[in-house]
Structures are given as C-alpha cells and as structure tokens.
Amino acid sequence: MKFSLEGKSAIVTGGGSGIGKAISKTFAEQGANVNILDFNLEAANETVAEIINSGGKANAFKCDVANQKEVNDITNQIQSNQPISILINNAGIAHVGNIEAVEEADLDRLYNVNIKGVYNCLKACISHFKSNGGGVVLNLASIASSVGISDRFAYSMTKGAVLTMTYSIAKDYVNDNIRCNCISPGRVHTPFVDGFISKNYPGKEEEMFEKLSKTQPIGRMGKPEEMANLALYLCSDEASFITGTDYPIDGGFIKLNG
Structure with missing residues (x-):
C-alpha cells in the first residue's frame, strides 16, 4: 500500500482540532501510532477516541509546547514505548493586527507557541531521531511565511521563523537520515x-x-483533510528524496494573486 505508515510512531502537536486533527486521523488510517500533544486534553482525547473507534492507534498527552520540560518528559515517554519516526509541528496560535496593534504581551504569546514551541519539539526529537537512525519532521508554516498579508505582523513573523527553522534542520541533519519540510496553507x-x-x-x-x-x-x-493528505505524502517513504522544501497549499494564493 502506497503511503503506508505501518509500524511508525508519529507526534502531532495541536492534534485535537483543525488541521492537526485531520493529520492525526489520516496518519492513523495509514497505520501510524499517533501521539497527540495538545494544551486542550479534552479535544485531544476526542480525536484519540475517534481514531480508536475506527481501528487505529493513538494516545493523548496534555502538553504546553512552550514548556521545554513538559515536551522533553512526554517525548521521552513516547520514545520509551516505540521509537519516534515522525514529528508534526502543527500547534500554533494566530493574531490579527499591524505593528501598532501588537502589544508586547501579544508578541510574547505568539513567540512562545509558534516559535519556542517548534524549537522545543525539534530539540526534543532530533536526538531521538539520531539514535533511531533517522526520522521525518513536517512543520506547519503559512503563506504568511512567504508573502505580505495585511494585519498579520506578529503572526507573519512567527511563521517566517518556522520556514527558516525548516531549512536549518534540513541542512544540518541531512547526513543523519533526517528529512525536514514544511507546508504553507492558505486559508x-x-x-x-x-x-x-x-x-x-x-x-x-x-x-x-x-x-x-x-x-x-x-x-x-482549503479543507483540513487536504492539508493532511499532503502531510501524509511528505512523511511517507514515497517522499524519501524530499527535504528542505516548503510546499504552498493555498488554492493559488501565492502565485496567482495580483
């Protein structure tokens, strides 16, 4: 079966809702053991229940990705049960406003989740990937990583960082059999x-x-399931020649607007 994730263990941050939920369910359908890290444990448990009721394998963990100790403790626990194969950095929060509408507290809040959260999960998983002989990272960037979007100053800043973290990880760990890509959804x-x-x-x-x-x-x-299908391909063995690349999935927004 193409795009099989049988025997693989995946971490999906923010897997309790939206795109993360769609990715979690799609990966489970393809045989992955899905580990959902979410600040909202109730939502994560609901996704896990849907997966298990459909015959899949999943676990939920309450986690604040901005808290490095929490991330480390949970990833170590997951690794001790089954080697981690895939990391999906999906958890993120939004903000609407230009620089005049961004307060320091807003900036700190977005930084903690959208940048530090990705950093914490990368730092926790890279060492496991190295000891496991390889792994795959998929980051959720945004069209705002690449083009100017009105009233998205703080959000664009954080998603630009996600894009460049993707390039950095891909470059630094290509010889460790670790692939790292990102997708950039539109609306x-x-x-x-x-x-x-x-x-x-x-x-x-x-x-x-x-x-x-x-x-x-x-x-x-776009539909969350469409994002999940692209994520599935990029995390599957069929995409083993792909690393260090951003994939817009935006209904033509970046190339066809203007």
Missing part, C-alpha cells in the same frame, strides 16, 4: 475560522465566509 476552513468570523462579524457570518473564501483564486477555502 483553511477550520473551527478557528468560524469562531473568528462570528466574533468579529456578528450577523454577517455568511457574507464574510464568502468573501474570505474568494480571497483564494481557486474560489474556496
């Missing part, structure tokens, strides 16, 4: 988007959903 229809619209545009939800959908040249938002 994806997740519960976060619905919550953002209802909070900021009460009474105009349908109108704003349509407007936001049409910012993608393809005419709609």
